[in-house]
Amino acid sequence: MTFEDLGLSDSLLKTLKDKGYTTPTPIQAQIIPLILRGSDVLACAPTGTGKTASFALPLVEILSETASKARLIRCLVLVPTRELATQVSEAFKDYTKNHKLRVAEFIGGASIMKQKQILNKGIDVAIATPGRFLDLYETGCILPTEIKNVVIDEADRMMDMGFLPDVRKILAAMPKMRQTVLLSATMAPAIKKLAQEFLMSPKEVMVAAPASTAVNITQYFVNVPPVKSESERLRTQVALMIGIFEKWSISSAVIFCNKKHHVDKVYQQLKKQNFSVEVIHGDLTQSRRNRALENMKAGTAKFLVASDVAARGIDIISLPCVINMDIPMNIEDYVHRIGRTGRAGAEGLAFTMVTKATSGAAQDIMKMIGKQIDFVSVKDLPVSYTPSVEKGVQAASYDRSQRKSQDGPQDRNQQGQKKKKNRHRSATTFSPQRTENNLPFPPKRNRKNKGQRRRAAAAALRDSGMTTSPLF
Structure with a gap:
C-alpha cells in the first residue's frame, strides 16, 4: 500500500514525496482513512510507529477545504508535555507547506500575552498542554464553538501526570458535534473509560499488543x-x-x-x-x-x-x-x-x-x-x-576517566588505619582536669567573663613582681 491509496490530495502527496515518504506505517494505513471519513478513533500503538502523521495528514486534508476565522480554533491537539507539543507542531508545519493553514502551540513557560495575540488572528490547528489551554479558555481568550476536530495524544501519559480531570473539563466544553481521536501507547482501564465518555462509537485500531516494544x-x-x-x-x-x-x-x-x-x-x-x-x-x-x-x-x-x-x-x-x-x-x-x-x-x-x-x-x-x-x-x-x-x-x-594511584590497595588500607588510630589518640589526650562532663575536649570559654579573666591575670603578674608595661 502507498499513500496514494489512502485518499490524500495531490498537494499532500507532493509534500510527502519531498520528505521521502512513500509507504505508510501500519497505524497510518488504518487511521488515515477513518479520520477522512469523519469517524471517532481509539488507537493503541507503541511509540515510534508514526502516530503523529496518522492524525496530522488527514486533519490537514480536512482543514484545507475551508478558511479559518478570527479568534476561533478549528482543530485542537492536546498533548501532555511541552516537548511533545513542539514535536507535533513541527510535524503539522511540515505537512502544511503547500497549504495556507495556521498552526500554533500553546504551552506553559511561554508568554501568555503573545499566545493571546496569536489567538486573535484565528488558528486552524492549536497544539496545547491541558493547563495552558484551560488558562486561556477560562479567561475568555478561546471560543470552542468552531472546534470540530479534537485529538488527545499520549492519553496514557496524560493519566500518569494527573491531567485526566483537565482533559475531561476541556472535552466537556467542546461542541458535541465533533470528531475525536484518542491515541495511546498503552490501554489502561481509565483510558477506556475516558473513551466511553467522550467518543461516539469509536473505531478501534490496535496495531500491536498494548505495552509492546518495537521488534527492531x-x-x-x-x-x-x-x-x-x-x-x-x-x-x-x-x-x-x-x-x-x-x-x-x-x-x-x-x-x-x-x-x-x-x-x-x-x-x-x-x-x-x-x-x-x-x-x-x-x-x-x-x-x-x-x-x-x-x-x-x-x-x-x-x-x-x-x-x-x-x-x-x-x-x-x-x-x-x-x-x-x-x-x-x-x-x-x-x-x-x-x-x-x-x-x-x-x-x-x-x-x-x-x-x-x-x-x-x-x-x-x-x-x-x-x-x-x-x-x-x-x-x-x-x-x-x-x-x-x-x-x-x-x-x-x-x-x-581513569585516575591512577601510585599507592597499592594494601598501602592505602594501612594509611587509612594509621590515620584512624591517630585521630582516636588525639581525641583522648586531654587531661581529666581540662575536660567537662568527661567530654574529650576543653570547655568553651565564657566570653562574658573575658574582662574578669584579664584583670585576674594582670593581678597575678603584679604579685609575682613582673610588669605588663612595655620593655622600651
Missing part, C-alpha cells in the same frame, strides 16, 4: 553491583554506561533518570569527562529545554540527560541508543522511553540499569512486554574496580 529495538538489563550510598551508585552507573558506549561503539544516546537532581548529577559527571552533553528536565526554562533539543537534533550535542518530562517529546532522527539509569516509576513508561530509538524502522539499542531493589520491577517489565531481556553483568563491560566491589566502579576504561 535490542534491549538489555545491566546489573548494578551493590554500593553503600546513592552518590556512589550514580558514579558506578555512569562508569558502567561509559563502558556500554565503548563496547557497543555508541556515539549518541538519550539518558533517562527518575529524579531531576539525578539528571543534573549525571550531566555534570559526563561533562567533566568531556562528553558533548545536554540536559533537560522540568525545572529548566522553556528556552533552555528547546535549546537542548535543538542541539541534539543538529548534532551539536551527542548525549542528552533527561527526566520523564521529555520522554515523549524527543524525536531525534536515527538515535542509536537509550539508557535508563533507573527503571521508571511507572513501568509502562519504559515503552515510551526506549521508543526514542529504533524509530521509522531503524535499529536501536536500549539499556536499563537494575539494582537489587529494582529486580522485581525488571521482571514486571518482561511480563508486560511479553519477552525476555538479556542481562549484562559487570564482567561483560570494559570497566575497572576499586578493591571492594561494594564500593562500586571506580572509572570506565576510557583514558580520560
Whole structure:
C-alpha cells in the first residue's frame, strides 16, 4: 500500500514525496482513512510507529477545504508535555507547506500575552498542554464553538501526570458535534473509560499488543553491583554506561533518570569527562529545554540527560541508543522511553540499569512486554574496580576517566588505619582536669567573663613582681 491509496490530495502527496515518504506505517494505513471519513478513533500503538502523521495528514486534508476565522480554533491537539507539543507542531508545519493553514502551540513557560495575540488572528490547528489551554479558555481568550476536530495524544501519559480531570473539563466544553481521536501507547482501564465518555462509537485500531516494544529495538538489563550510598551508585552507573558506549561503539544516546537532581548529577559527571552533553528536565526554562533539543537534533550535542518530562517529546532522527539509569516509576513508561530509538524502522539499542531493589520491577517489565531481556553483568563491560566491589566502579576504561594511584590497595588500607588510630589518640589526650562532663575536649570559654579573666591575670603578674608595661 502507498499513500496514494489512502485518499490524500495531490498537494499532500507532493509534500510527502519531498520528505521521502512513500509507504505508510501500519497505524497510518488504518487511521488515515477513518479520520477522512469523519469517524471517532481509539488507537493503541507503541511509540515510534508514526502516530503523529496518522492524525496530522488527514486533519490537514480536512482543514484545507475551508478558511479559518478570527479568534476561533478549528482543530485542537492536546498533548501532555511541552516537548511533545513542539514535536507535533513541527510535524503539522511540515505537512502544511503547500497549504495556507495556521498552526500554533500553546504551552506553559511561554508568554501568555503573545499566545493571546496569536489567538486573535484565528488558528486552524492549536497544539496545547491541558493547563495552558484551560488558562486561556477560562479567561475568555478561546471560543470552542468552531472546534470540530479534537485529538488527545499520549492519553496514557496524560493519566500518569494527573491531567485526566483537565482533559475531561476541556472535552466537556467542546461542541458535541465533533470528531475525536484518542491515541495511546498503552490501554489502561481509565483510558477506556475516558473513551466511553467522550467518543461516539469509536473505531478501534490496535496495531500491536498494548505495552509492546518495537521488534527492531535490542534491549538489555545491566546489573548494578551493590554500593553503600546513592552518590556512589550514580558514579558506578555512569562508569558502567561509559563502558556500554565503548563496547557497543555508541556515539549518541538519550539518558533517562527518575529524579531531576539525578539528571543534573549525571550531566555534570559526563561533562567533566568531556562528553558533548545536554540536559533537560522540568525545572529548566522553556528556552533552555528547546535549546537542548535543538542541539541534539543538529548534532551539536551527542548525549542528552533527561527526566520523564521529555520522554515523549524527543524525536531525534536515527538515535542509536537509550539508557535508563533507573527503571521508571511507572513501568509502562519504559515503552515510551526506549521508543526514542529504533524509530521509522531503524535499529536501536536500549539499556536499563537494575539494582537489587529494582529486580522485581525488571521482571514486571518482561511480563508486560511479553519477552525476555538479556542481562549484562559487570564482567561483560570494559570497566575497572576499586578493591571492594561494594564500593562500586571506580572509572570506565576510557583514558580520560581513569585516575591512577601510585599507592597499592594494601598501602592505602594501612594509611587509612594509621590515620584512624591517630585521630582516636588525639581525641583522648586531654587531661581529666581540662575536660567537662568527661567530654574529650576543653570547655568553651565564657566570653562574658573575658574582662574578669584579664584583670585576674594582670593581678597575678603584679604579685609575682613582673610588669605588663612595655620593655622600651
